[in-house]
Amino acid sequence: MQTSFGFWRVLVVSAGLVVSAGTQLTAHPPEFHRERLAHLVRQEQEPTEADRQAAWFALEFLTTLVGRVGSPLADEAVAQAIDEHRFATKSPAATPLADLERRRREIMESLRERHGTILVAWDGETVSVVGPAPAIVVARGLDRHLIVELANATDAPARLTVGISGTMLQTEPWTVLPGRTQPFLVELAGDAEAGVIPRLEIGQEGAGDVTVMPLGLRVVEPARVRLRVVDGDTHQPVAARILAAGGDGASRHAGPFAGDPTFTAKPILELPLPRLRRLPFFYCDGSAEIVLPPGECRVEAERGYEHAVAGETLSLAPGESRDLTLTVPRIFDAAAEGWISGDTHVHWVTNAWNVDLPLEALGLVQRAEDLRVVNNLTLFHRTARDAFVKPSQAPVGPVIALCRDGYHLEMAEEYRNENLYGHLCFLNLRWLVMPIGTGPGIAGDDSIDWPHNRPAIEEARGQGGISIEAHGTGGNHEPPVNVIHGLTDSFDQLAADDYERFLDCGFQVPLTNGSDHPARVTGAARAYVQLDGAFDYEKWIDGIRRGRTFTTSGPLLFLDVDGHTPGDTVSRDPGDRVTVRARAVSRHPLGTVQVVSNGVIIKEETTEETTAELTVELPVGESRWIVARASRGGGWNAIERTGIAHTSAVHVVVDGRVTFRRAAVDDWIMRMRAHARDIERRGRFATAEQRHEAIGYVNEAARRYERLIIRRSTPPAGTLDETRDDLLLAVDHLTPRPEGAALRAGLAAADSAAGLSAVVQPLVVLNVDVNPESRVKLIAASPLPDLVVERTYRFLLEVRNHARIRAPLRLIATDRSTTPPRAAPFCAVRIVDSIASSSFLSGQELEWKIVEVRCTAMGLREVHIEADVGQGTQDLGFRSAADLLMKGVPARRSTAYEGNQL
Known part of the structure; x- marks a missing residue:
């Protein structure tokens, strides 16, 4: 993916002066034909073909300038170039012509003031300099850029030749449209001899005479x-x-x-x-x-x-x-408050993509950007002319020599399919997930779209890794498919409206971000992840799993809801109120800071200050998600421009039911149906079975979204099929993920509730039995596996509710080795409220909950788990307890960097 300019450059040595210039698209913009020149006279109706050609010329001039000149006006020039391209290509997003031309005049005036210009007029016969030529100072050995503007005062296109001291600057003449002024960039660089004055020479195509204009050039020492x-x-x-x-x-x-x-x-x-x-x-x-x-x-x-x-x-x-x-000077110490910055998506290679850069250089850039965590992702790319697996400086895992002084460098993987499924960032791996890439555009035009991404995600998860959707929803439709299957840990580069659409479905997937270097500067957009205690990469990864993030291209943005931060779930009654606080800190003026809940802006402040704090009392009313966001200059996606931040959500849950908006679900269903048709039409497979499986994965996702609608619109019927569906959804959200095919086959074959229970029993760690008198009994079931410290696990809790009561179910973890007993400091246990689980008993006789367990200390310990059913009553009949053995073990990774503390 070699990136190049769309124009050529000529270097000319003349009397010690090096001159270069860029011709726009070598001679013409796209679809510009010489035989049409006579017709490019501006008409009264707008826009005309001449207007579009002018936009192409402006685009080429502006991109030439920002490609060669370190201009302080580069941001404005790029923005204008983008607008020019939209207009020239008749984009629906094009700026109206009057506004486009006004902005073009404004940016040109600023460029003239900054970089200097020579205005030359063509009257049909001769050219002449308009006004005094600027004094040009060139520092010896350094380049200097000058804008030459050719004004065509006639009613016909002019094709003019431009040269310096007898040497032409382009292979074909420059075209200047009738009645318009066209700028061109000239680069002056090198050492001029004393007394030598370079000459600007301009003439008409085919004419023998040229107009010579001496350049007032003065060479000084740098x-x-x-x-x-x-x-x-x-x-x-x-x-x-x-x-x-x-x-x-x-x-x-x-x-x-x-x-x-x-x-x-x-x-x-x-x-x-x-x-x-x-x-x-x-x-x-x-x-x-x-x-x-x-x-x-x-x-x-x-x-x-x-x-x-x-x-x-x-x-x-x-x-x-x-x-x-x-x-x-430091303006904020995020690490001191438990927030660690990181870039989830770096390829430390050259702009050509196929050559490694030294990791020592990445270490310098990482420290210069004060970017605490960098994930350097290996990818596979194959074309007819080249094939490479890069970056390849080290195997997956930590780069020990560069994990020091509070900075961490990790080798990981980007797994890619361009044709259909999308790109994924796999972090915290032990080995590469093969084949790294599939399908045309990635693995070669003769490759197939197989396997689809699901098996790769499951393998990465099996290693203890996480899977991040690399480019938002991208041009593909797989992210909503992966999300409903419980296979997405976070979103990179996701548009704010798509994020809200996921939240409206009840999903609790967080935002992260990565630069995708060399496409962008390392750390251009980054994620901050909240940790408890000292830094550890496993903690950082688990912070993403738990949703404790915000993403930013500038501001630091913190959200608090009644003491809870992003990733937390807060249980409240409809009549309750919550206090929401958003705090922003930035190096530059913040612009607009907002608190948004369920798609509604509930608090907003626009400021030129570098700090802001918003506080609002919010009636709960219904289940809701709450986020904060900040933007200087518009837009809410941090990957798109600087000065943007967006938190992940805090989820407020009423009666154990997460947020639900039918319109959002319908939208994803529509997209997935289109995606399934796309696979059928464009997918490349070796067998019909492969195609059937890839389409079946998408269709099953759409069916699950449809099931969400049924679950929220009708009371549960308690049928076997309904119970099986709910259990399948819960099982797909467990960690570690159980072996899929055999489990699904077993659940499909079960012909009774007891059969379903038998199939999933190895995944159940606790049983809750509520007898007909509403007495509760908690029983330890399957023993816990060894738990990697600082890694979140999810298991099943089975409820047999003979009393058919509807009430909240809470778990409390206690350390009884102390006197008096205390909340267990070495673990956290909770019942998950999500689309796949609820902390409320539904009244069904048999149901399953997801119980989340996280061990925070090494070694074997006994944790006392108490189940509380009801409204916190002291009646012992509503409480029961059981003991679990919990063994915390280290991740199977190198520990040579354990002293890497912030």
Whole structure:
């Protein structure tokens, strides 16, 4: 996936001056034909073909500029280029022509002021400079960019040749539309000899004469800044991201990666055309020598989202050297509050994707970005010309040498199918899940879409890993399928409206984020995960499983609902009220901060401050989800632009029933039916059985969504089929996931409730029996397996409710080895409220609950579990207890980094 510009560059050496220029699309934008030139006269009706061609030319100029110039106006130029492309391609999202042209004029005026321009007019016979030509200063050895604007004052297209000192800058003339002004970028770089004045030469295609205009160029010696960056707390040298802008306003690169294009440019992903954007910053390990054009210069240092930007403006004379120390102060210590940043999705390879970069360089970038956890994902890609498995610097697991000083680097995997199923990030693996990639576009055009993603997810889960939907819902429709099957641990890059649609179905899957480097800068969007106690990667992974996250491209955003944080489930009565608090901290003005519940904005504040706190008392009324979000400049998806944050949800549950919105369920069903048809039509399989299984997985998901509708719209009938359906859904949400095929076959063959119970009995750790007099008995069933410390497990609890009572069921874990007994500090036990389980007894005679167990300490211990049925009554008939043996064991991973504490 080599990214390249869509234009060519020519270097010319003339009298010691190096000149380059980019012609737009070599000669013409798409669908631009010379024989049509005479017809491209602007008409009164809008938009015309000439308007669209003007948009193509503007797109090419702007992308040329941001690809070559470290312009402080790059963000605005990219945004305008995207608008130009939408207009040129007749996108439904296109900006109206009047607005587009107004914004085009505004960005051009800003670019003229920043980078300088020469305006040249064509009257049909000659060209002439309009107004005084600017004084051009070039620092010896450094490039300088100049905008040349060609104004066509005639009513016909002009094809003009442009050269410097006798050498043409393009293979074909530049076309300037009638009545319009077209900008082009000229790059001046190198060492000019004293007294030599380069000439700008412009003429008409086919004409022998050219107009010669001397350029007022002055060459001066560059200035140098010897930079040192120190941490605001320790006052020791620290890695940082550096922006250094010279006297010409353009940024320059220095440091160890200054000559590496992977570190100096990234693709403009919003454009379907291959275009690169020059990065305005570089990385240093605590010191750097920066060469800049003299004049008013600006040098800034930053270190991720928890530090303020440190900067200083310098007035530098030609040839001057200056020492500068920048101290980067911390504005917030997220780790001290239990929040650890991470990038779930990095491929540490070059922009070409098929060449590894040194992991030591990633370690420097990780520290410069203050990104505590980086997951470096191996992927497989095969084309007719190339095949590679990259990155491949180390086997899966922690990179021990770089897991130190509170930073963790983990090798993991991206498992991909482009044709149908989508991409998945597998973290916390012990070995790669094969075949790593399937289907055309990933494994080669001759490959098949098999196996589908489900077996791969189950294998990753079996290793103790998690599966993250890598690109939101992407162009495929598999995420809602995986979610209802209990196979999604979190969403990366998910649009806010899709996230709300999942929440409206009652799902409790959190948000995470990853940059997908080299597509973006490492850490461009990241996840913060809440941990208890000291950092450990297993804890970080389990924090994602538990939903304790927020995602951000700038602001730090914290949500609290009656003392509960994202990922928590809060049981309340309809008449209760909850206190919701959202707190935001940012290096830059926040913009808009919102608290949203069930799709309704319940509190909002717009501010230019860098901190905000919102508090609102919310009547419960019904089951609801609650999130907080922040945005500077619009949009709520942190992967799309800077200055956005979004928390995962806190879930408020009434009567054990999670949030449900019929419209959201219907939408996912519609998408899945379309997905099944897509597999039938486009899927490539070796056998009919493979196709049938892939489609069957999707159809079963749609059926389960339909079952959600039935469960919420009609009272339970207690039929065998209904009980079997509910049990299947619960079993798919257990961890570790039981062997699927044999279990499903056993449940399908069961012809009675007792038969269902017999099939799942090995998965049941506790039995609750409520006799006809409503007396409760709790019995330990299957013994717990060894539990990896800081890993959440889910088992079944079977309820035989002979009294048919409807009441909440609570579990309390107690350590009875102390006097008096206390809440067990070494474990957490709860009954899950979700689409697959409820902490309320439904009144059915036989039902199953999901019980969640997490062990937090090594060794063998006995935990006393008390079951409480009812409204907290002290009547012992409503309480019972049983003892479970619980053995905490370490994960089967290297422990060489156990001292890696924050």
